[in-house]
Amino acid sequence: MxxxxxxxxxxxxxxxxxxxxxxxxxxxxxxxxxxxxxxxxxxxxxxxxxxxxxxxxxxxxxxxxxxxxxxxxxxxxxxxxxxxxxxxEEVGDVPDDRLRLIFTCCHPSLALQAQVALTLKLLGGLTTAEIARAFLVPEPTMAQRIVRAKGKIRAARIPYRVPRDADLPERLKAVLAVIYLIFNEGYLDKAELTGEAIRLGRVLAQLMPDEPEVWGLLALMLLVASRQEARVVDGSLVLLEDQDRSRWDAELIAEGQDIVRRCLRWNRPGPYQIQAAINAVHSDPPTDWHQVLALYDQLLAIMPSPVVALHRAVALAEVEGPAAALQEVDALDLDRYHLFHAVRADLLKRLGEDPSAALKAALERAEHPAERDLISRRLGLATADQQDRADDRDQPDHDPQPGGHAT
Missing domain, CATH: 1.10.1740 (Rna Polymerase Sigma Factor; Chain: A)
Incomplete structure (x- = not known):
């Protein structure tokens, strides 16, 4: 409570x-x-x-x-x-108190990552450890980043006030990042955070109805949230391909897909719109992996990052095979990211190789109990599979002679 x-x-x-x-x-x-x-x-x-x-x-x-x-x-x-x-009570162009405070904290005098980190700490109710995990950096590094941001605000006497309407667009990128990180922090087991993020997205869309990235973020959150009931069952994480689609929320899917189509008519693609489009494709089974790969190519072109490249490799494996995907994954510098090792493990398994070492690395880096449970189960299966292969190698390579059965 x-x-x-x-x-x-x-x-x-x-x-x-x-x-x-x-x-x-x-x-x-x-x-x-x-x-x-x-x-x-x-x-x-x-x-x-x-x-x-x-x-x-x-x-x-x-x-x-x-x-x-x-x-x-x-x-x-x-x-x-x-x-x-x-x-x-302050008045201003932002009608929602919580959203107004997020805009206030995202002051352009601070670096973008500092804006996002500080806002998550002050207004998102997230711990420094949770924020560090979202940014894939060590907790002490994030703690220092937050301290420096607060020190700059204090030294420069940056006021915490409601921004004017003209100031809203320059703060939008940081605000969208904050809302999405709050959503991501909650999507496994903190429904109140995902619900709050979606609520903020709806208010923001009303405030800035001509910003396609605002609508793209809202669509992305709706489509991801539509699978929430099927994603974690009895405390266990269920991968997309194994989820019970009857548990998906059809209303959220329909709303999200409708917004994606609206964004396409704007023809002003941005990262959130493209990610929403990828999730819209996943929401129409069977997944068109060629389309997903094309969308990841577009996303990587406008938002190059190793995490995007990792997710693109998952789609590449479905289109060109695990060998091509593994070559690209091995070139990424994502050792601290548990999903990097989990993806490597899956690709190695599909190539007939032992994924145990990669799964152990993923388990060491995963923090959420549901993710750790899934990786542990996969590691157990991999260990059993390797034992079965060892047993097969120990068997004679010729047919047993008649009468050679045990009595």
Whole structure:
């Protein structure tokens, strides 16, 4: 219960205090203290009727206490006095509070990756470890990146305010990345995160109806979410080709495919639109792998990255065979990525080679329990298969003589 409220309300609470204090670190510490207090009191006293309001009020009180305790300067007393009053609701061109705060955090003075990482930390309710996993970097590296971003905001006195309508397009790329990463973090077992990401996508589409990439992201999330019930069954991850398609959400598929067709009429392709189109093809079985490969070629041309190349190799294996795909996979620098090793394992198995080493490497790098369970099961099958082959090699290579059966 507390974890769900943390995911839903942490960002809003931090933003309320940051708006008044202008100090991210103080705002974060106050909200974290409030949640720590909730973890102690709620199991005993019960969850309050308005838990979000309770968190914000408690955090505000913590901030007041700290400001008064640390200094007697006029400025700090003035900030403490301000905190005693409910801050007025900001108005602006962004109608949704949560989305407005995401736009506010994605300030163009910061590098794009810093914008995304900081927004996920402050407003997405994600831990530094979860953000590091999304960026495929070590946790200490991501922690330093977030610290530097907050330091730049503090040093440059970058204001946290609602952007004007004219400022929205330049912040759009970071906002789309934030929403999609929140969606990805939740798609296996945190339905509240995927639902919130889709809700934000719908609001953003209403706010910027002429931006095809906004619609592309919405379509992508809808099509991926349509398979959520079939993707994890009884805690076990099920691959696309093995999923029970009767459990797919037909309404989400229809809506997503309709948006993809609308995007095609714009003829302004972007990464999210192309990824949505790939998922639209997967939603119409049997998958047309030639079309999927052509779409990945287009995606790789406008968004070159080793992760895109890895997914393209999966389609290439279906069109040109596993040998061609393995050659391209082995050229990628993705050793930290568990799916890199999982894909290698699958290609090796299809070529009749032992995939065990690749599966062990994937297992070492996978963090989600459902993914680890799937890889473990595949490793168990691979080990059993290798044992069977060894047993076959130990058998005589001639037919047994009559009467040679056991009695």
């Amino acid at each position: 507390i974890e769900q409220i943390f995911r839903a309300e942490y960002g809003r609470a931090v933003s309320v205090l940051t708006r008044v204090l202008g100090d991210l670190d103080l705002a974060e510490e106050a909200v974290q203290d409030a949640f720590a207090t909730a973890a102690e009191q709620w199991p005993v006293k019960g969850v309050p009727p308005a838990p979000a309001g309770w968190i914000i009020t408690t955090a505000r009180n913590r901030a007041i206490d700290r400001l008064r305790r640390e200094t007697k300067g006029r400025e700090k007393h003035a900030q403490a006095a301000l905190l005693q009053h409910e801050p007025e």
